[in-house]
Amino acid sequence: MSKKAKTYKHWKLEYDKADILWLHLDAADSSVNLLSAQVFEELNLILNDLATDLPTGVVILSDKKDSFIYGADIKEFTTLENKGQAAAFLKRGHSLMNKLEALPRPTVSMIHGMCLGGGTELSLACRYRVMSSEDYSKIGLPEIKLGIFPGYGGTVRSIRRAGPLPALDMMLTGRMLTARAAKKIGLIDEAVPLRQLKHAARRFIMEEPKARKPGLLQRLANHKYLRPLVAKQIKKQVAKKARPEHYPAPYRLIELWQNYADTPGEMLRQEINEVSQLATSKTARNLVRVFFLQEALKKYGKQVEYKAKHVHVIGGGIMGGDIAAWCAIRGYSVTVQDQSPERLAKTAQRAMQSFKKKFKKDRRAIVAANDRLMMDHRGIGVAQADIVIEAIFEDVDVKQELYKGIEPRMKPGAILATNTSSIMLEDLASALENPGRLVGLHFFNPVALMPLVEIIHGDNTDETILQQVAAFARDIGKLPLPVKSSPGFLVNRILMPYLLEAVMMVDEGIAPESIDKAATDFGMPMGPIELADTVGLDICKNVASILSKTMNVELPKNLERIVKSGHLGKKTGSGFYQYKKGKIQKNKKIQHGNLQVLQDRLVLKLLNESVACVREGIVENEDMIDAGVIFGTGFAPFRSGTMHHIQEVGVAGIIEKMQAFEKHFGDRFKPDMYWQKLMKK
Ligand code: NAI
Numbered sequence: 001m002s003k004k005a006k007t008y009k010h011w012k013l014e015y016d017k018a019d020i021l022w023l024h025l026d027a028a029d030s031s032v033n034l035l036s037a038q039v040f041e042e043l044n045l046i047l048n049d050l051a052t053d054l055p056t057g058v059v060i061l062s063d064k065k066d067s068f069i070y071g072a073d074i075k076e077f078t079t080l081e082n083k084g085q086a087a088a089f090l091k092r093g094h095s096l097m098n099k100l101e102a103l104p105r106p107t108v109s110m111i112h113g114m115c116l117g118g119g120t121e122l123s124l125a126c127r128y129r130v131m132s133s134e135d136y137s138k139i140g141l142p143e144i145k146l147g148i149f150p151g152y153g154g155t156v157r158s159i160r161r162a163g164p165l166p167a168l169d170m171m172l173t174g175r176m177l178t179a180r181a182a183k184k185i186g187l188i189d190e191a192v193p194l195r196q197l198k199h200a201a202r203r204f205i206m207e208e209p210k211a212r213k214p215g216l217l218q219r220l221a222n223h224k225y226l227r228p229l230v231a232k233q234i235k236k237q238v239a240k241k242a243r244p245e246h247y248p249a250p251y252r253l254i255e256l257w258q259n260y261a262d263t264p265g266e267m268l269r270q271e272i273n274e275v276s277q278l279a280t281s282k283t284a285r286n287l288v289r290v291f292f293l294q295e296a297l298k299k300y301g302k303q304v305e306y307k308a309k310h311v312h313v314i315g316g317g318i319m320g321g322d323i324a325a326w327c328a329i330r331g332y333s334v335t336v337q338d339q340s341p342e343r344l345a346k347t348a349q350r351a352m353q354s355f356k357k358k359f360k361k362d363r364r365a366i367v368a369a370n371d372r373l374m375m376d377h378r379g380i381g382v383a384q385a386d387i388v389i390e391a392i393f394e395d396v397d398v399k400q401e402l403y404k405g406i407e408p409r410m411k412p413g414a415i416l417a418t419n420t421s422s423i424m425l426e427d428l429a430s431a432l433e434n435p436g437r438l439v440g441l442h443f444f445n446p447v448a449l450m451p452l453v454e455i456i457h458g459d460n461t462d463e464t465i466l467q468q469v470a471a472f473a474r475d476i477g478k479l480p481l482p483v484k485s486s487p488g489f490l491v492n493r494i495l496m497p498y499l500l501e502a503v504m505m506v507d508e509g510i511a512p513e514s515i516d517k518a519a520t521d522f523g524m525p526m527g528p529i530e531l532a533d534t535v536g537l538d539i540c541k542n543v544a545s546i547l548s549k550t551m552n553v554e555l556p557k558n559l560e561r562i563v564k565s566g567h568l569g570k571k572t573g574s575g576f577y578q579y580k581k582g583k584i585q586k587n588k589k590i591q592h593g594n595l596q597v598l599q600d601r602l603v604l605k606l607l608n609e610s611v612a613c614v615r616e617g618i619v620e621n622e623d624m625i626d627a628g629v630i631f632g633t634g635f636a637p638f639r640s641g642t643m644h645h646i647q648e649v650g651v652a653g654i655i656e657k658m659q660a661f662e663k664h665f666g667d668r669f670k671p672d673m674y675w676q677k678l679m680k681k
Contacts, residue, residue: 012063071119090276130197144250234254235254297624319445337381348375386413396423403416536568
């Protein structure tokens with residue numbers, strides 16, 4: 001059969017008059033293109049055929065709507081049992097990329113929409129890359145987030161195209177680049193509007209321009225005498241964010257480049273060796289699990305088609321103001337209401353800062369976001385809103401009073417969402433004619449940075465409203481986690497006993513620096529004392545005193561004292577630490593000694609509360625506890641959550657330790673009764 005008549009499941013071949021082959025990828029039974037084993041196999045057959053019957057050139061493109069290739073199929077990745085299997089998996093990819101690269105005809109990757117990981121590596125194996133300049137077109141190599149780095153030759157080829165500094169930066173951060181940014185570093189050859197993309201691809205095939213080379217500075221950085229120095233600097237930067245014992249991949253990538261940049265063939269071989277080892281490590285397996293937890297959260301937002309048009313936020317304070325700005329950033333028309341006009345003036349200023357931070361020099365985007373956000377002292381927006389988000393003072397009576405006033409003015413079917421962090425939904429709903437429309441939409445501070453929102457359902461919350469609000473959360477780029485209405489919900493409830501244990505340690509005379517180090521050594525992104533200072537000690541105290549009524553937590557005396565004295569943490573320039581121009585002042589000379597007991601005390605609090613939440617069915621299942629602690633508290637992602645950590649360490653050993661601590665420190669270390677059930681599991 002002629003190659004032109006052959007059909008494939010995932011690829012479509014189209015030859016034009018100039019005998020250019022337009023190679024369309026349209027992965028069957030999938031809304032996005034993934035480089036599965038089958039997709040690779042077929043591409044291999046196609047390339048074999050091409051070798052004997054060469055077209056003028058080949059353009060690889062996607063038939064999916066607004067996306068190119070999302071990378072390798074991570075599900076296949078999880079089936080690799082050992083290093084040998086992983087190496088064989090990667091070698092197949094390498095030989096395919098080499099074959100594509102060796103085609104003696106011009107090849108173009110025509111990128112539109114998301115191009116991730118293996119998709120970028122495939123593009124780099126083409127002679128040219130053209131990309132649409134639409135905002136949603138992004139390219140990157142985010143493998144580092146899964147505990148590995150590019151393993152289909154992407155290390156060598158990205159460095160060859162962009163030079164070592166931009167390429168390493170992209171691989172080490174996992175950052176996605178717009179077409180403009182990618183063009184600037186030389187990763188792609190052309191960025192054009194979508195309507196000109198095909199034309200640009202054709203032009204590259206017909207004209208075969210010389211490949212662009214990285215500039216002098218990049219070539220210098222790649223020189224063997226300079227590399228050790230540069231590598232040391234980069235490692236220093238990486239060390240600020242990730243420790244080698246927790247996240248080895250970035251360090252291995254830097255060393256790979258340092259050792260083999262002069263011998264690309266060897267670097268490719270070593271890439272297979274390194275990535276296959278990393279891919280089967282505990283860190284990578286746990287990070288891949290985190291990826292799937294994230295996907296599971298996203299599903300909550302996909303159960304209904306829902307699109308709100310107008311959002312009305314009541315309360316222009318820290319949270320309400322930031323929520324309103326965030327919704328405007330995400331394209332919503334927003335009104336924000338506050339009882340205090342002075343406050344609203346500040347809200348507007350703060351929002352402008354958020355827009356500038358988000359859109360940087362993009363004036364047009366800043367102005368557009370600002371136009372979408374309206375200050376609305378009198379609350380006119382209530383009547384036109386599809387969703388009203390309440391973020392006023394944390395006081396049942398004040399909130400109920402407000403609800404009584406606004407409910408008659410709300411559109412039928414409009415959602416009332418509260419950002420309360422501690423009040424039971426049932427208590428608030430009792431003020432409403434239609435209690436089913438009230439749902440908790442609990443954002444975390446700072447709104448722009450925290451990925452999770454808890455979707456709180458009370459006894460009466462309407463199921464459709466829950467799904468709609470989850471869809472809304474997804475639409476504003478947050479991960480929705482459905483949580484039962486109960487004191488502290490999930491995240492604060494798990495976090496608070498841990499923070500209070502840390503505060504108690506300070507009361508015992510232990511240096512905050514040592515306490516925080518014990519936590520960061522474990523893998524927490526920030527120590528609990530620094531976190532308490534950052535959140536605000538007044539807020540910590542409020543949440544803690546509410547929780548102390550229902551849970552086995554005591555309010556440490558020193559917390560009350562420090563709040564009374566007006567030292568509320570970072571925002572007032574002092575709390576448990578001092579701050580100079582917002583920068584924390586830690587004593588670097590402290591001798592920490594053995595931190596194991598401190599670390600155990602902190603971690604056991606997190607684990608015990610997680611187990612209690614499983615027992616009470618606060619979220620759907622144990623996986624959702626893990627998702628909550630990772631995305632809501634930053635719990636060491638490489639440990640894949642508290643419940644997963646319990647399985648890894650072993651239930652019996654943890655119970656034993658808790659019992660010993662119970663004897664020594666008292667009741668607050670009493671193991672929750674659910675541990676016994678876990679033991680039997
Ligand atoms: P905030 O004190 O900064 O802002 C509250 C705003 O609501 C003030 O500007 C006030 O003037 C306004 N307000 C009060 N009563 C009003 C009314 N009847 N009508 C219109 N405006 C009114 O408080 P913050 O920190 O923003 O908290 C708001 C809500 O968010 C609370 O329920 C809090 O528990 C919750 N929350 C707070 C977090 C935090 O870290 N601050 C985190 C997550 C939730």
